[in-house]
Amino acid sequence: MPGRLVLHVGAMKSGTTFIQSRLFANKAMLRSRGVLVPGREWLSQVYAAKHLLEGQGRMWEKHAARVSEHDGTSVISMEYLGPARPAAAARVRETVAGEIEVVITARDLNRSIAAMWQETLQNGRTWTWQEYLDGIVAYRPGHREAGQPGPETGRTFWRQQNLVRMAQTWGQAVGPENVTVLTVPHPGAPRDLLWERFASVLGTDPEGFAPAPTQNESLGAASALVMRRLNELLEEAGLPFPAGTPFRKGLLSKTILAGRKSSEPSIGLPVAPWVRDHAREMVEGLQRLGVRLVGDWAELEPVEVPGIDPATVPEGEVTEAAVAGLSGLLADVIRRDEEERAAAREAEKTR
Structure with a gap:
C-alpha cells in the first residue's frame, strides 16, 4: 500500500539547511521509525529536484519510485522546488503514488530580506544593498507596474519568497488541504523548536536525534x-x-x-511600513487558500533585524x-x- 511523501519545498533561508542536515545525519534512525529519506546523500535530492524542474534526467524518477514503493512516510527536502512551475508540481503528483504533503517553511519577511541579500552575494551576484532593497519594493506582489518586467533584484527575491504563489501552485497539484505552512520561530525561541515542528509533520518523536552537523552560515x-x-x-x-x-x-x-x-557587525534592517503591510497581506492570502498551519501566524509578523546598514561599514x-x-x-x-x-x-x- 503506498505511503506518504512529505515534500519540503522551502522557502529559501527558512531553516532548510538545518532541516536537511538533521534528516541526513539521522537517516538510519528515521528508517528504524519507518521514515525513508531517499538518496545516498543530500546532493542526491538536489539532483532529483533539478531533474524534476528541468523535465529531464532520471534522478527524480528513481526517488519517486522509492517513495512510491515505501509503505510508510518518506521525506524529500529541497528549496529549489518552492517556486516550481505548475507543470513541475503536477509531475510530482503524477509520479508519486500515495499521499503527498507539501511543507513550506516560512520566516518573517524582514529577516528573509537581510538573509537573502548576503546569500545572493555568496552565489555570485554584485547588487548593492540599496539596489537590492529598491528592487524588492519595486517588484512587490500586487504592487507591480503593469507590463513592466521589473528589476532582476526584485524578480530574484520574490521568486523565492512569494509564499502565497508557492502555496497556490502546490495546492493546485496536491490540494490546498495537503499544503502545510510551518513557521520559523522568532529569535529567542528554543533552538530545536523548528525541528520539533518538522518532526510533528513527519509523525515522529523529535527526541533522540543527532544534531545537524552543518549550518548554512550567513556573513557579517x-x-x-x-x-x-x-x-x-x-x-x-x-x-x-x-x-x-x-x-x-x-x-x-x-x-x-x-x-x-x-x-x-551584522547586516541590520528596520521594519519598513510596506513590509508590515505585505506580511499582513501574505498571511491573509495563505489563510484564504485554506492551508494547514504548524506554528503560529504571529511568527510571520516582521521583526527588526539588529545590525548596521552595509553602506556605513x-x-x-x-x-x-x-x-x-x-x-x-x-x-x-x-x-x-x-x-x-x-x-x-x-x-x-x-x-
Missing part, C-alpha cells in the same frame, strides 16, 4: 561587501559565477568569512575582512601543497 556586513566586490572583479576577469564555486563559495564564503561573523573593516579571506585561502593552498609534497616523498621512498 564587512564580509558581504568583500564578496560583492570579489564577484565584480571575477566577472571582469572573465570568471563569472559559478566558475570556482567550491573555492569562492564553499571555502572562502561559507568557511573562512562565515567564521568571522561573530567579530563583524568603514573601509578599514572591509579591508580587514578581505585580508582575512586572502589569508585563509592562502593557508589552504599551503596546506594542500605541503600534503602533496609529503605524499610525494613517501611515494619516492617506496620506489
